[in-house]
Amino acid sequence: xxxxxxxxxxxxxxxxxxxxxxxxxxxxxxxxxxxxxxxxxxxxxxxxxxxxxxxxxxxxxxxxxxxxxxxxxxxxxxxxxxxxxxxxxxxxxxxxxxxxxxxxxxxxxxxxx
Amino acid sequence: xxxxxxxxxxxxxxxxxxxxxxxxxxxxxxxxxxxxxxxxxxxxxxxxxxxxxxxxxxxxxxxxxxxxxxxxxxxxxxxxxxxxxxxxxxxxxxxxxxxxxxxxxxxxxxxxx
Numbered sequence: 045x046x047x048x049x050x051x052x053x054x055x056x057x058x059x060x061x062x063x064x065x066x067x068x069x070x071x072x073x074x075x076x077x078x079x080x081x082x083x084x085x086x087x088x089x090x091x092x093x094x095x096x097x098x099x100x101x102x103x104x105x106x107x108x109x110x111x112x113x114x115x116x117x118x119x120x121x122x123x124x125x126x127x128x129x130x131x132x133x134x135x136x137x138x139x140x141x142x143x144x145x146x147x148x149x150x151x152x153x154x155x156x157x
Numbered sequence: 158x159x160x161x162x163x164x165x166x167x168x169x170x171x172x173x174x175x176x177x178x179x180x181x182x183x184x185x186x187x188x189x190x191x192x193x194x195x196x197x198x199x200x201x202x203x204x205x206x207x208x209x210x211x212x213x214x215x216x217x218x219x220x221x222x223x224x225x226x227x228x229x230x231x232x233x234x235x236x237x238x239x240x241x242x243x244x245x246x247x248x249x250x251x252x253x254x255x256x257x258x259x260x261x262x263x264x265x266x267x268x269x270x
Binding site for chain 2: 048077079084085086087088089092102134136145146148149150151
């Protein structure tokens with residue numbers, strides 16, 4: 045099925061560990077983004093990309109890295125996990141222009157202990 | 158600071174009633190205002206969106222009202238149904254950069270049968 049695929053769905057990390065959240069889309073969308081969702085704070089933009097090889101920071105980029113080597117994939121790396129990074133992470137993709145909605149994946153629930 | 162302010166945080170409506178969720182923004186450069194619907198365990202999904210050159214947009218039971226001078230917009234759900242129970246997020250975008258959605262904090266809607 046076409047869409048945005050995120051893996052894993054759940055993850056528990058110890059403080060200081062690193063990991064990569066995977067995101068892949070098969071809709072040939074040029075735009076991709078990572079958001080984190082925390083209670084009472086909505087969704088906040090971490091990093092985004094407007095195409096392969098092009099990334100930029102969003103509202104809350106500290107502690108996270110991204111790269112975009114292909115149109116399809118946009119992994120999010122946690123360099124040294126902290127309890128403050130406990131959250132639900134969503135990857136999304138879309139096209140340029142107002143007529144297109146942004147398609148979200150089903151999320152990764154991350155707990156840092 | 159929160160660029161898009163959303164209220165109420167939670168809302169309980171009887172089946173058949175009208176659900177109203179309000180949002181306000183400060184940045185007059187925003188030029189696209191989508192609403193997203195999120196069910197538990199799922200990613201947000203585009204529900205309806207409006208450009209500031211119109212004051213109202215209706216799709217089925219869902220209507221966006223937009224007041225450009227007051228910098229406010231709202232979602233009205235007519236004839237609310239239990240299946241509408243979800244979290245609703247307003248959002249704003251500047252300059253067609255649909256990959257940089259700025260979200261409100263969300264409203265948890267419960268429609269009682």
